[in-house]
Amino acid sequence: MAPKGKVGTKGKKQIYEENEATLKFYTRVILGANAIYAAVNLLIFYSSSTIWTWLLLLFAQAVYIGSYRSMSAMAKPVFAEDGSLLDGGIDLNMEQGMAEHLKDVILLTAIVQVLSTISSYFWYLWLLAPARALHLLWVNFLGPWFMAESPSAPEEVNEKKQRRQERRQMKRF
Numbered sequence: 001m002a003p004k005g006k007v008g009t010k011g012k013k014q015i016y017e018e019n020e021a022t023l024k025f026y027t028r029v030i031l032g033a034n035a036i037y038a039a040v041n042l043l044i045f046y047s048s049s050t051i052w053t054w055l056l057l058l059f060a061q062a063v064y065i066g067s068y069r070s071m072s073a074m075a076k077p078v079f080a081e082d083g084s085l086l087d088g089g090i091d092l093n094m095e096q097g098m099a100e101h102l103k104d105v106i107l108l109t110a111i112v113q114v115l116s117t118i119s120s121y122f123w124y125l126w127l128l129a130p131a132r133a134l135h136l137l138w139v140n141f142l143g144p145w146f147m148a149e150s151p152s153a154p155e156e157v158n159e160k161k162q163r164r165q166e167r168r169q170m171k172r173f
Helices: 012-044 051-074 098-115 120-147 159-172
Strands: 085-087
Touching: 012 051, 012 085, 012 098, 051 098, 051 120, 098 120
Parallel strands: none
Antiparallel strands: none
16 A cells, blocks of 8 residues: 655755765676676687777667766756755655656666677667667657647637627626
8 A cells, every 4th residue: 555645855965875876787787798798709709809899899888978967067056155965866766757868778788798708799689779669759749740630720619609698697787
């Protein structure tokens, strides 16, 4: 049973601490995925590495850097001159926020990168990101805009009904 009443809000300090923990976790995910990819593709199977191996590694790095820097910019705290916390930044763990999508992109890239040590065809799974973006674009913006009903012309009222309504209006005054 859901608790009754108002949902509790987080304080600045709690948001700051959770953001630090979240950024630390995603740093570890990024470093772990890169370590596995580099160990397998660039050390063990170095002789069979192609230019695509390096280009896909650079692509993954660009995605990681862009997503992580966006998250860290959103979570940037503001401190007063005396060192007290004024603002903990945007809550990275908030549901349906931009940070949630950035975390999904980091996790998708890490999973694809690790799976690509088995086969390079797993990189095609990264096409799920633009597919998800198009889905969100359609559901939230384009679909409602295209499917909105056009403003209909005002219905023509029967003359008899209109006269009756006018008489009722006159009686009220």
